[in-house]
Amino acid sequence: MDTCxxxxxxxxxxxxxxxxxxxxxxxxxxxxxxxxxxxxxxxTLGENITPQTKAYSVRVKYGLDINYCxxxxxxxxxxSVPESFDFKADDGEEAFVIRNISVE
Numbered sequence: 001m002d003t004c005x006x007x008x009x010x011x012x013x014x015x016x017x018x019x020x021x022x023x024x025x026x027x028x029x030x031x032x033x034x035x036x037x038x039x040x041x042x043x044t045l046g047e048n049i050t051p052q053t054k055a056y057s058v059r060v061k062y063g064l065d066i067n068y069c070x071x072x073x074x075x076x077x078x079x080s081v082p083e084s085f086d087f088k089a090d091d092g093e094e095a096f097v098i099r100n101i102s103v104e
Contacts (some may be wrong), residue, residue: 030085
């Protein structure tokens, strides 16, 4: 984390040829406050991203390959460093959420 923003590195794993997308309105919550997404690196928001780097194969048991994609998201800077925070892809009922991300 720095004064320009809170930057988080992600590695997203998925079955080969499947995609994911990060919404424009993704945000973090900490200490009762919302911190907006302000920048990305290695992905484009709102686009379907198909990971290309092979992680491993589970062909023998499941017949598929697993790929991954590394990227970073930068959010508004925290007012004070929290013990933990949540990532939310948007406010919808079925939004992707990662809860209780530890700062340490």
